Amino acid sequence: MEQLMMVLIGILVSVATYLILSRNMIRVIIGTAVLSHAVNLLIMAVGGLKKGNVPLIGHEEEPFTDALPQALILTAIVISFATTALLLVLAYRTYKTSGSDDFKELRGMPDE
Amino acid sequence: MNNIIVLPLIIPIFSAVVLVFLRRFAAVQRLIAFASMLAVSIISFVLLELVRKEGILKLDFGGWKPPYGILFVADSFSVLMVLAASIVTLFCLLYAFSTIGDRHESMFFYSFVLLMVAGVNGSFLTGDIFNLFVCFEVMLMASYVLVALGGEKVQLRESLKYVLINVVASSVFLIALAYLYGTVKTLNMAHIAERVSEVGQDPILTLVSLVLLIVFSLKAGLVLFFWLPGSYVVPPAAVQALFAALLTKVGVYALIRTFTLMFPHHPETTHAILGCFAGLTIVLGCLGALSSRNVLKIAAYNIVISVGFILIGLAVRTETALAGSVFYLFHDMVAKALLFLLVGMMVYLTGEKRIDFMSGLIRNYPLFGWLYFLAMLALVGIPPLSGFVGKVLIGKGAIEAGSYVLLFLGFASSLVVLFSLLKIFLSSFFGETIITNEDKKPLPKASMASLVSLAVCIAGIGMGAEQLLAYVQDAVKTLANPSIYIDAILSDSDSEGV
């Protein structure tokens, strides 16, 4: 199962790289979101997919699944969610003020 | 109980939240922000004394013993950084009071500054590498807002790039953490260090350390600094100074911590690459500083040069060089803040950014001009001022280790720093004045007070280098012997257990 996950993560990372390297603002932002999903899957796969019992009080049977990767992923999801929301708002405002969503036109002057 | 360790994180967060409710009362906001940073500065000073007397302190959150819980660790290095960050923020806030304007104040400016400082202090103090990631994100999230706050066209444009670079870097950071967790099954930095030294630093771990090197290089502006000059010059001067003093330095701190505590076992790979990066950064930064005629850009490239210079100390990793790095890092936080505030004040007074359009400022504002001169001397490393001791120690360390190329690059960069700053001084401060007495804008008093205080700090660090070196030596003792740090964190967890 982990091998399958690795293939999936590879696909997601390549999709994200392709999107991030494009010039369209929204594509780049979606690319960062896809990249963060790929990373979350990676953390999950590295911690080992479901191998034991739920790590909750009341389910005493050993062995427990390692719960830490899931806690890490939850934190990472919250952070990437907040940054993506901020990025979308920023992109929208930039589009409104600059009138362009193409990064090539947002390069700026060489010495402002 | 060592709850004092968490105060540099929790006081700024608490005041930031309180300030949200006081949106309309600008005066109260200023008072609370200033008072809380003053309190943090005093606390970090007390903490520094405490650490020197009692050794490394730690605080296990919620009583969860390491390596199971998250913890904060105060050793001399981290507390020195917290102290410098708090002092710099205190004076940047003082500068902001008279220059930032109502619009920023009503858009929660002080809250975001305090949140950023909380993230910075958290990054310095944490003893858990995932927690380091979270504190980085807290700091970056606040900095994203501070870059864009004001909403001018150029600010939005640059902030978008800044955010994107950092989001990608954060993802790479997480990838490194995932591999690290997969290999050593722990995230507590001391525990990682222990396990890495037990099993030996095999190629996978070295690879992980190199991924971490890339991430922290992006954050610190080591080689990968292409985003830095663009995004650091767009926000208001007070924010620029905070960024210059704090953000890249957190990356440098993380690099030093990673490669002295966790991955010091294969210097022929990791530290050699660090040395190449440091040298390259210095050369590229010097080219940038020489080619630009925009005061803000010159100052921004000076950050890059100093990052390279500090990391020479880490790359050659003798105790003397590390002491130099820590000392220079402390000095650079204060001096870069002063430089950016001075440059920002020049832009405020003349309304121009290019040195060709400014002239004769020293005739209109003599004290201001001489403050710039003082800052320049300190950054170059002229003896009685703060930069001198750090430069000498790094140089001595490089000679001990026989890294003459890095030594040459480091001291050649001092000349370039001198030249680039002198270029500003000669063309903007000397010469015929272009401002008539009628047009002359008065210098804001609070800003002047903050500039003078920072200058006093620089002189103080230089004159009192002896006292400061005592703390620096203590910090370096821990950096050079990771076992001190590991024992302090993990010693009691085996006996008590969870």
Added chain:
Amino acid sequence: MRINDVILRTVVKVVILIILTLGVYLFFSGHHAPGGGFIGGLVLASGIILLFVTYDIETIQRKMPFDFKKVAALGVFIAAGTGLGAIYFDLPFLSHTDGHFKFPFIGDKHLTTVTLFEAGVALTVIGTLVTMILSISEDE
């Protein structure tokens, strides 16, 4: 432009109660089972956003006159406050405690201070989510 949204309005009147109840249930179940402040807060916030989508912003703001930025700040205040409480009792930062209490009529209950922390988390989530959605949608 008036859109014909009779079905949406009618369904929302019933469904909103279910969503909000589910949110509160998830919040309280978090101690021993999946759930907790973050998830409960997400569900509650999505309920509130559904209200904003169905009716217009002015109507809802008249009925719920909070500044959601302040709700988020209050959440952080409560969550950080529980940490400070531990400092007051000279325990490590973020220490929590629990206990069994007997109440008239409802009997023995297990209460913890973690619930206070979680309440802070939930308020923060609600506040930030609604602020984000509103700040994008209020723009002309």
